[in-house]
Amino acid sequence: MLKEFFKKAYAILKDFKKPFIVLVVFIVVSETLQLVQPYLFKEIIDSIVKWQELTVQYVIFLLSGLLIAYLVTTAWSYQVDKRIFRILYEVERYLLTRAQKKLVELSLGYHEKENTGSKISKIQRGVDRILELIGNLYWELIPTAIQVIVTFVFLLFLNWQISLVFLSVVPIFILLTFWMNKKAYPLRIRRHYLEDVAYGKMGQSVININTVQSYAQEKREFKEFKHLRDWILRIGKKEYGIILNLNLFREMAIDIGRILVLIASVYLVIKGRVSVGSLVLFLTLSEKTYFSLFRISRIYDRVSDASAAVNRLLNLMGKESEIKDNPKAKPVIDLKGEVIFDNVSFHYLSKEPVLKDISFKVSPGQTIALVGPSGGGKSTIVKLIFRHYDSVKGRILIDGENIRNLKLSDYRQFLGYVSQDVEIFDDTIKNNIAYGKKEANMREIKKAAKKAFADEFINRFENGYDTTVGERGIKLSGGQKQRIGIARAILRQPKIMVFDEATSNMDTISERLIQKSIEEMARDTTMIVIAHRLSTIRHADRILVIENGRLTEEGNHEELKKQGLLYAKLLSLQAAGDIR
Ligand SMILES: Nc1ncnc2c1ncn2[C@@H]1O[C@H](COP(=O)(O)OP(=O)(O)O)[C@@H](O)[C@H]1O
Ligand SMILES: [Mg+2]
Missing domain, CATH: 3.40.50.300 (P-loop containing nucleotide triphosphate hydrolases)
Structure with missing residues (x-):
């Protein structure tokens, strides 16, 4: 379901291909820069542990390196943020203008089928979700994914045994995420559909307000709307039940992973195979990576949720007017009126x-x-x-x-x-x-x-x-x-x-x-x-x-x-x- 979603989303956003790709490159650099800091930490700790004559100078050298690393990283993230904001605003303008164009161009046949509130809600929520997705993608998903990969490769170079221990809980984690989202998906589709219906209903009561009030039907309109919202609430609760269970199991898997990494690292230190500095580095890196994994999986939950809403918008944007100009249509310069x-x-x-x-x-x-x-x-x-x-x-x-x-x-x-x-x-x-x-x-x-x-x-x-x-x-x-x-x-x-x-x-x-x-x-x-x-x-x-x-x-x-x-x-x- 997500594959099809990305295909459609790509088709509609292909004008933004270049800025999207440039941004990914920026983020790769940004995430790699961030690894310099923990590495310098390790060096500092290790040199303090093995105190020598030259240590003071070396530590000062490392600290200046750390300061530069901080400054460069910050300046770089400023650039990244600037670009993300620009893309968000441009995509918003682009999508809303295109959706509006589509709406006014679609033939009466379409408009006579669907009510105004639903159409507007479909566009509004679709665009909001796409923007949210893009924001998530650049602020969270891509940086975190890159971080996970880069950090893991780094860890692998430092010590492959620890990496394997680290990796052991990851498959369970991924399976859980996919499986639960699959379970939640039908509920999501249903919920988004009902959201449109509810907005349509709200629109109808307002458009026909004179009749509603003249016939003293305010309570009934309220009740019917509330009934819809209650229904949506029930579905939302069910959906959230699934996601909360998922979180619980995911957290447990990570807790187990953490303890395993700790045990393995302590064992290696006791055996004298790695330094204390390395132990701190392993723990920092694996902590960070587990946390990132967790974040990725939560973003995935949100993507899966948003895709239901976005799909509705993309379907509208992909709709063709039932009445189209024939490719060889003749211009009409004057009309006699027969x-x-x-x-x-x-x-x-x-x-x-x-x-x-x-x-x-x-x-x-x-x-x-x-x-x-x-x-x-x-x-x-x-x-x-x-x-x-x-x-x-x-x-x-x-x-x-x-x-x-x-x-x-x-x-x-x-x-x-x-x-x-x-x-x-x-x-x-x-x-x-x-x-x-x-x-x-x-x-x-x-x-x-x-x-x-x-x-x-x-x-x-x-x-x-x-x-x-x-x-x-x-x-x-x-x-x-x-x-x-x-x-x-x-x-x-x-x-x-x-x-x-x-x-x-x-x-x-x-x-x-x-x-x-x-x-x-x-x-x-x-x-x-x-x-x-x-x-x-x-x-x-x-x-x-x-x-x-x-x-x-x-x-x-x-x-x-x-x-x-x-x-x-x-x-x-x-x-x-x-x-x-
Ligand atoms: N958009 C529509 N969708 C489906 N049926 C329609 C639509 N518009 C009109 N009709 C139906 O077509 C028939 C003819 O309607 P209409 O042309 O409006 O009649 P008149 O103008 O002679 O009163 C009616 O039975 C009406 O219910
Ligand atoms: Mg008529």
Whole structure:
């Protein structure tokens, strides 16, 4: 499992290959430098034990050596730290910007599957863990591993018998570490998954706060969240049980090793085969190495833990958008605005058919209306026109070209879209209107707002166009949001304009007014209008009735009225209810 993890991690961080390697070299030097100190100690002790005339001078010489060794080591670690910090900050920037890019580029198909809280938590925790891993890697794992190896080789040169005694407990130690981590891994995967779910849940309660409070469901939201956290806690405890047992056994193995090394060294000193200085050196080195081994194994525990979280991030980063530009995609320089659906069928993931053999043609500048019961597939047709999804069967032609052959970002430049719930950014009204045309000046923005009959209510705000509207436009009414959405679309001067129940939140009077703007616009724009109130679409060139994924009626108002099918029925129902 870790192998695959490192492969993925490498793939994503390969831009940092060089600084990573340079850093390893720095650490090797740093760790080797650190061995000079204990060696000098040994020399000092041994020369004091065998006191001679020249000893004072020699000890002074050794002490100066020690001082230099300390200074150089410290200066060197300063360099190493500096480099590690630099890498950490650069990797953080790199990963977060890439993750954000991925998120905004992934197609609607992905975003409609997963909730916002989970997505953000996945990225946040993934990046945090990667940084933690890199920090651990350079501050702990690599230095310690190098230390272990270098020290062991040194010990081997000094005395191979002691080295063997030292080594005797190491295999048990390693086996324990692998085995326990393997046992903990499934628990970790489960825990990280639930963490995302919990964040998603928290996000949901906040996003829908009005409903939560209006229905007095605060306690229930709390309980459900707590239930999830309790669950995570239980898993965490189990996991920690395993790791604590592991630590206990590991410590025991090391204790045994220590005593064995001590016994062996004392034996060698008694036999007169090594000096007292060497005894101290052996003990220092083996102590140090055991401690390092212990540290490595704990880092390994953490790597194994982090890998579960990081894997989730790496999977997201590795995700490909379901909608991709064909390599030979054609740039779109201008658009006339002809739309043809040629036997188009579609279903979402669930495979439940949503559109069945839909065929129609809209000529440039024409206005067509889609009507029919909700859930029939009207909004899905719009998603296909925007190519948020690809059709499962059949073709969609734009100006005679298959939509799959158009460069998507070019193509969407020519589209305008206003939906039932216009997405509003937590920004000023001005910037919300200009969202699709950043370079627009105030005069253009005002003009668009006037056409959308938004100018009047905007001016009633104290700060006018500079009013900030809160998250999701919380300070605006539904109808006001829709008018801002319409202004946003008008400002862009699209060639194909889609209104998906765009006036559903407005009163009849506002709707009539906007109707005029729409008709004015309709002269040189292809319009696709979805509306429940049939009065809105009465003047459309053609009306398509979509029922249950099928196109069942087609014609203009008068024709459909005469046919006496669903459209006529809806018409008489609405006429009865409409106050006119
Ligand atoms: N993202 C989605 N994933 C799965 N099913 C969806 C999705 N969006 C819409 N549907 C389903 O597709 C059908 C058509 O929906 P839609 O096109 O929104 O209808 P309309 O706009 O006519 O009310 C409905 O049954 C709806 O439940
Ligand atoms: Mg709809």
